[in-house]
Amino acid sequence: MALIVRKYGGSSVADAEKIKNVAVQIVKAKDEGDQVVVVVSAMGDSTDELLALAQQVAANPDSRELDALVSTGEIVSATLMTMALHDMGYKAISLTGAQAGIHTTSTYRQARIIQVDTTRVKRELEKDNIIIVAGFQGVTEDMDVTTLGRGASDTSAVALAASLGAKVCERYTDVKGIYTADPRIVPEARPLAEISYEEMLELSQYGSMHSRAIELAQLYNIPILVTSSFVKSPGTLIHGGEFMEVRNKVSSVAYDLDVAKITIVGVPDRPGIAASIFEPLATANISVDTIVQNASVDNITDLTFTVAEGNLGKALEVVRPVCESISARDCVGDAKLGKISIIGTGMQNAPGYASRMFKTLSDEGINIQLITTSEIRITCIVEESKVKDAVRALHKAFELDKND
């Protein structure tokens, strides 16, 4: 008898019919004699609908209240899933994050799990219940409801898997696994059999999974199996164990169209300048992604950074007065950009990946505006209209259509 911790995303439980289909899958695991703990997200777009309601009553809704509000979405899906299991004749019980013992900090909207008290979950497992846990949420010391950040039902599932000593955390969603590239724009893209925590962390920036879920999985060495709740698929195993081959290659190409760039031209290169620019942006709650500073010539430098497109106007408003105060020459924004990354363990030890990437883009006539790298990632910022062509070209150049 194994303990299975499984998570179903919002698209898998989007309506009553889908909930009943998932219930059939859950029951299969139970019939095999396993103990089953399932974490569910809110139905389809219900979180967005609740957020829209909040916007109708308040321009700037309070974080504590937002968390109490949106956490109801997962309670709805968890209770409905439990009812569907009962209807099939199985013992089951829904638990809120609080009831499942997920204790968090009180940093609303982005709470961190402090501890998982598994007392109640274990008691219900002993009663032979299938346990359906409302994902995405926890509770403070004061019994106030928190949420763990958008998409954080993944994190709930990994935290439960780690606390309960599960061998693996299964993540069911509307795709077959982690792909070599977005199959909507690269038809040859295919699901990977396995991927490392580190590579997955890089991919998480592109929205494929909540990054804290991966960090937590890595910390507690819980493999995550990403697979489809709609079609049969072996899925992708995210893990930290030995890989079948010592890979020395690119595993996937990721992209993001929601990129805008601000370049501050002619910045005096002296200590404290970067802080004077980025502190007001942080205060205005604008996330800055890539930051690049060109080499300084005559103590004058250019500073470029990227923000989400929707934040460009506000970011320029914040930055322009700073530019004047530091006597920068100019401050220019460009909204029509995109980001492409190739991701793969071992790239840094093997020369030639960067140059092959740059050559591929050049052959496609794509101009590179910014380059940044990490140990396992090379990212280029290019014109937005060229992003999809770039992804296709890179997918081919790195032979991602061929099996591992």
Added chain:
Amino acid sequence: MALIVRKYGGSSVADAEKIKNVAVQIVKAKDEGDQVVVVVSAMGDSTDELLALAQQVAANPDSRELDALVSTGEIVSATLMTMALHDMGYKAISLTGAQAGIHTTSTYRQARIIQVDTTRVKRELEKDNIIIVAGFQGVTEDMDVTTLGRGASDTSAVALAASLGAKVCERYTDVKGIYTADPRIVPEARPLAEISYEEMLELSQYGSMHSRAIELAQLYNIPILVTSSFVKSPGTLIHGGEFMEVRNKVSSVAYDLDVAKITIVGVPDRPGIAASIFEPLATANISVDTIVQNASVDNITDLTFTVAEGNLGKALEVVRPVCESISARDCVGDAKLGKISIIGTGMQNAPGYASRMFKTLSDEGINIQLITTSEIRITCIVEESKVKDAVRALHKAFELDKND
């Protein structure tokens, strides 16, 4: 500085605009220097929508899960109301039933309040917060969410008013108060200035308020002011104090169209017969309302009782085999009935009310099928199609269009 406990029903918080309007009213009370605790129902039809979702996934949804599901409706309205108050620049906090310390039995769907632990509410009041409590819900010893029965946000409000020592519980709804009759069918109907707990309890059978709220208010001697959240109105004060005049009259006429009758003809009049009929009905979860047994002649009697129309078929299924087993002559159902009551303190000590009621109905050509009475109520069961005429005639006959 007074402490105000106020409840807003679902129609008062049905959408974002209405929530903002209610927030304006709440803020007025706060501006007058009072401490304010507000209990809210779920928005408009949202409870029904959640129940409909449950029906889509399970034929017979589990009570514990139903409670966890539907209780989210009040959390949604409470958090939205709190956000609206913040948006107006006021300090406010939402509390679930559990957070507000409403401890109940674990009889899901119909939980009873055991105790209200006001620690958290008092702490938040000391922080100068307006407190918005999700109505209708409580929590068991095991921290499982319960609900107090349909319409029981009234009960939440009265329980909080009693525990906090409030002078009055204000109940805001979409009507101006408790009327002498349904103004949709009697245009001359008018809101009463005051009504006794006892009379209100009789009226609660007709859906005008959760009966446990009234019982609780009576027990703790908390007056309830029923008034409109849409128009200015002095409202109706439900109380147990001395009335301005020793009333000796009918205060209102109530009706119910959802009545079906079952008559068991030729029942042997011996001990245990009634139990043998009503026990299986209780087991089948069918509520029986009025029960009348005609005087026994030659140890043979007729037994008549009423159920909700929707339960008639099921009730007949349950009762027919019993009729055979006790050798009753026949068992007849009639779905097309309605109930009219005149309600008023002091009626029992003043002769003539019953006869005036019967004469009025007779003058209208309405045949009375059943009569039952309590200390402060006389009820007649008549043909459904005659009910509205009967209400209008009785309203006039008892001069309810004239002021107290």
